[in-house]
């Protein structure tokens with residue numbers, strides 16, 4: 001739905017009703033028996049207030065008109081009154097019970113649908129703030145709105161039945177008074193609908209700020225951010241920003257609430273004037289002995305019932321229209337077309353068994369929404385058994401190269417061929433199954449070690465031997481065996497009994513996760529970030545050793561480690577500037593020569609320094 005402050009009108013509201021068939025399917029599929037029961041109970045609830053009035057009238061009039069000595073007749077009516085009251089109570093309790101269960105089921109189902117949809121989105125979608133806003137709206141607003149719609153519909157049914165039956169009841173006494181009582185609230189309807197639209201826009205425009213406030217909360221409460229928040233003392237600053245957003249929300253809410261109050265006061269007073277006029281007429285007729293005291297009580301109650309119910313009816317209709325607009329957001333999010341190729345490939349896409357060769361043919365790529373090329377005319381051939389290292393300054397395109405291989409983005413120029421066939425013709429899931437990767441920003445799952453490694457190939461997660469084998473490959477088998485519950489030890493500090501690890505240990509686990517998968521292409525993107533030089537060399541050597549007959553790509557900023565790779569690719573500004581062995585690059589690529597020596601020198605200096613310290617110490 002394209003929304004702006006001018007375009008929201010009755011047409012939009014009417015259009016939003018087109019989602020009702022889907023909505024009712026949703027209710028129906030949530031729980032058929034509950035759905036039918038609640039609908040029937042609502043009809044019963046609608047008729048109960050008037051039956052109640054009738055019972056009161058019957059009881060009072062029987063008491064007033066029955067001759068002394070025939071008390072049995074009064075007792076009989078009283079018994080009916082008791083049975084009716086019990087029935088009413090039971091209907092209320094059953095409605096409440098089913099209502100609660102149905103609401104829980106519906107909310108669970110919707111949350112699942114929203115998460116399920118998110119699971120199908122691609123990297124591009126997640127980096128798109130509009131999609132993020134949509135997701136936020138779907139999560140925050142629409143999660144509970146469908147149930148509200150259901151409730152409003154039921155409330156409307158109940159109210160309509162109550163109002164009609166009360167009017168029929170009053171009709172015997174004075175039809176035009178009954179008419180006035182229902183016509184009046186309709187005048188206020190249009191004014192209230194205007195406010196509701198404004199309210200909708202306020203909430204609509206909040207999605208971005210809501211995400212910002214969520215992010216600030218996250219920074220203030222998350223263990224990873226905590227250290228920096230403390231050391232830089234930015235807690236107060238973040239809190240102030242959070243407060244600013246919340247105060248903005250408050251002043252918007254206040255504006256709407258004030259407008260609502262003024263309107264409610266105005267129409268409320270007019271309504272009350274009519275109600276008191278109608279009650280005056282009942283008093284007058286009772287005084288003139290035109291109606292009995294039982295009728296007096298029930299007519300006064302009927303007038304109040306019509307007034308309150310028709311007001312409720314009006315609000316239910318307005319709320320319904322408003323919820324409807326939000327529902328449109330839910331369905332439009334659920335209909336978002338995923339940018340992940342997994343969900344865009346035809347069933348006939350080729351299933352990849354094993355990666356034998358990879359070829360980049362003049363591949364250029366710029367990230368969606370940016371103009372600069374992150375990769376420029378990259379051409380490269382990798383064959384089974386090749387183990388290469390990619391080096392280059394920050395932002396030179398190393399990770400982007402990997403992301404394209406993993407099919408996280410597809411809108412590149414040129415061609416990527418796997419086994420001589422265009423990557424875009426393959427079934428994406430089968431391509432990804434062939435890749436074991438450790439990304440720069442790898443995950444630390446606050447779960448047991450078994451899951452942390454087993455997620456690499458979740459079908460074999462329960463095979464201890466395989467888990468230990470992967471741990472061995474990453475050099476953490478001994479560490480895993482020494483943990484309090486071995487591979488079933490909970491990791492991280494988020495949940496009870498968690499065992500916290502160092503950055504390097506987490507990274508080795510991520511490497512084990514990649515090795516747990518029987519892939520034909522392994523990628524390690526900067527494992528040096530948290531590994532000490534010795535561990536990195538160890539991982540690198542293992543990586544080279546283990547990848548017999550497979551393709552291995554190792555990205556690192558430590559030139560001294562990568563110099564042992566068969567082939568090194570030096571990247572700069574998205575281009576491959578040089579390719580060859582360490583010796584070849586030292587001779588042909590001045591930038592590589594410079595950066596290598598810069599690092600080698602610093603190591604030598606440090607080595608000298610530490611040697612001196614040892615000697616002096």
Ligand SMILES: Nc1ncnc2c1ncn2[C@@H]1O[C@H](COP(=O)(O)OP(=O)(O)OP(=O)(O)O)[C@@H](O)[C@H]1O
Pocket residue numbers: 127367368370374392393394395396397398399400401440
């Ligand atoms: N998701 C993204 N959206 C837009 N631009 C991006 C995105 N990711 C990276 N870039 C840009 O693409 C260029 C290449 O980034 P890339 O992450 O591939 O570099 P890198 O060589 O891996 O850098 P580093 O050594 O710092 O990890 C950079 O200019 C970066 O700003």
